[in-house]
Amino acid sequence: MSEQPRTRAGRFVDEPLPELCDWVAHPEVPSPAGGTVIACCGALAASLAELIARVARNRLERKGQTGSEIVEIEQLLSEAGALRVKLLEYGEGDVYAAAKIIQGDLAACVRKDVGSPAKIAGTTVKLLRLLDGLGPKVPKSVHSDLRVVTFLAHAAVFGICEIAEANIVLAGGADDLLQERIDRWRMEANDYRDRVLAQT
Template sequence: MTEQPRIRHGRFVEEPLPHLCDWVAHPDVPSPAGGTVTACCAALAASLTELIARVAHNRLVKKVAATEGATSSHAAELQEVDRILAEANALRVKLLEYGEGDVYAAARIIQGDLAACVRKDVGSPAKIAGTTVKLLRLLDGLGGRVPKALHSDLRVVTYLSHAAVYAICEIAEANIRMAGGADDALQQRIDRWRLEATDYRDRVLTQT
């Protein structure tokens, strides 16, 4: 099967989605794979969180206009929704950055230029996991601040983020096994990420 050569002009995560999918589908080195795919899924979940927060923001603004003035309660609620919006945006940017970084870290591991796992690992999988847990933490309490029409989207974000944490933890554990299972500190962090992700998932789901 003859294929046209793929040409990339910038970061993998800045490729149009069909092109990114095509890069993932090929075993080139460097090329995005499990870590980048997980980070991109988590970034999309962060984007959906931004959407939810923006709709909630617009609803609050209309409510204030309809009542001819903002109460202190309205102001506090609007401030909190805007905080969630800003943090979700920052997490999205970080997740894409870490997803891009994972391409090159994985390439160095494959080429033997980087240890698969180091003590107190702060590589891309760990950054993706920790950042996605922060996204789940951000969702806690959001159900009571947004219209019920958005609860299904909030549940989608929750399930996607929870799955992303578990997916990236699988990669981190694979790195530990590849390194001979020496990194007890990272294993403890992985266990904590899984527990926190499940706890936040359950909390958010009960709110929707």
């Protein structure tokens, strides 16, 4: 049974979720795969962080708070939103970077790699950093959501680091600088995960 051809007008990451999942499920080039899936999971985690911040802000406003606590939550809300946008952008970029690697038009790994996997990893670590210290500042009713964000972001960092390491191997190995960055991202992700979980 032949499958119907699929068409798309804009970015992969702007597709409705069922259609994006369908694109991921097929091996066309270009098409989203591991890096894009990880970036989208990171973006969803950032969205959940925004929800947590809005719940906390609404609670403070109901209590008549107008000072530094509100300002801090508003800043967190803004930063989480910016990270969400960046992760979707990097997830889209990963589609075409991966296509170039597959087609032999781009090295899988370059020294001081600033390609899509590195951008996704660094941005997701920033999301974890943003969560540190948030537990005591938000209602306990959203602590489970905060833990979900933490676990999703932690998994995303480890997932994208697997891709970055595979790229090192594909390129022939021996990119010590990138390997140091990968090791640091993993260590930071573990540290932030543990800190946030201890606060909830």
